[in-house]
Amino acid sequence: MKTLYEKLGITPKNEKLYIQALTHSSFAHENGTEHYERLEFLGDAVIQIIMSDYLYKNDLRDQGFLTKRRAQSVREEALFLFAEKLNLAAYLKLGNGEQNAKQSVIADAFEALFAAIYLDLGIQSAFLVFEKVVVPYLPLVETLKDYKTQLQEYIQLERKSLTYNTVKVSGPSHRPTFKADVYLEGEILLGSGLGQSKTEAQQNAAKQALSKVVKDV
Known part of the structure; x- marks a missing residue:
C-alpha cells in the first residue's frame, strides 16, 4: 500500500478506509x-x-458539450484506464473465486478510493490526487470508444437501430450476474x-456483436 500512497501523493490518516476501498464484496x-x-457510491459523486469543476474551468465550450465530455470521462472504461495507470488491480482484495479482477470491479474500486481520500483527507486532497492521476490521461479518454459506441457507429452507417434487453440471471444478491442481448431492428x-x-x-x-460484423475486434 505504501507504493500506492506514493503514486497518489498522499499520507493517510485512517488507513482502514483505503483497505476497505480496495476490498471486493467476495473477499x-x-x-x-x-x-x-x-x-x-460516495466516490462516484466525488x-x-x-x-465537473475541472471541465468548467478548463473547457469554454457549451453545457451540452461539457455534459457529453464529463459522461465520457467518468464512464467505466475511463475509470478503468485511470486505475490501470496506478496498477490498482494489484492492491485489490478478492475472494477465492475472483482472482482476476474484472474491468467493472477495478473501475468501482477507483471510485471507492476517491471516497476514501475525501473522507480521510478532505475534498482539496481529492482535487490534488485528481490532478495527479486523472488529468494527465484525459486526452486518452477522448479517443477511447466503448464497444456499444463502436457498434452504434457501425450500424448507423446502414441507418438501422439497436436495442438492448438486459435481465438479471444468476448469482448471490451481493454479486449478481446479468445477461444482455443486443438486437438489430428489434428482431435480429x-x-x-x-x-x-x-x-x-x-x-x-x-x-x-462487433466480432461477428467487424474483423479484428
Whole structure:
C-alpha cells in the first residue's frame, strides 16, 4: 500500500478506509470484513463534482458539450484506464473465486478510493490526487470508444437501430450476474454478454456483436 500512497501523493490518516476501498464484496463475505460498495457510491459523486469543476474551468465550450465530455470521462472504461495507470488491480482484495479482477470491479474500486481520500483527507486532497492521476490521461479518454459506441457507429452507417434487453440471471444478491442481448431492428439477435452490472453485460454483448460484423475486434 505504501507504493500506492506514493503514486497518489498522499499520507493517510485512517488507513482502514483505503483497505476497505480496495476490498471486493467476495473477499468481505469470506472474511467478515467491510467491502467497497458504500464507498463506491460516495466516490462516484466525488469524481463527478471534481470532473465537473475541472471541465468548467478548463473547457469554454457549451453545457451540452461539457455534459457529453464529463459522461465520457467518468464512464467505466475511463475509470478503468485511470486505475490501470496506478496498477490498482494489484492492491485489490478478492475472494477465492475472483482472482482476476474484472474491468467493472477495478473501475468501482477507483471510485471507492476517491471516497476514501475525501473522507480521510478532505475534498482539496481529492482535487490534488485528481490532478495527479486523472488529468494527465484525459486526452486518452477522448479517443477511447466503448464497444456499444463502436457498434452504434457501425450500424448507423446502414441507418438501422439497436436495442438492448438486459435481465438479471444468476448469482448471490451481493454479486449478481446479468445477461444482455443486443438486437438489430428489434428482431435480429446480434450478440449476448454477461457481466456483474447491466453496463458490463451490454458492453460484452456489443463486443460479441462487433466480432461477428467487424474483423479484428
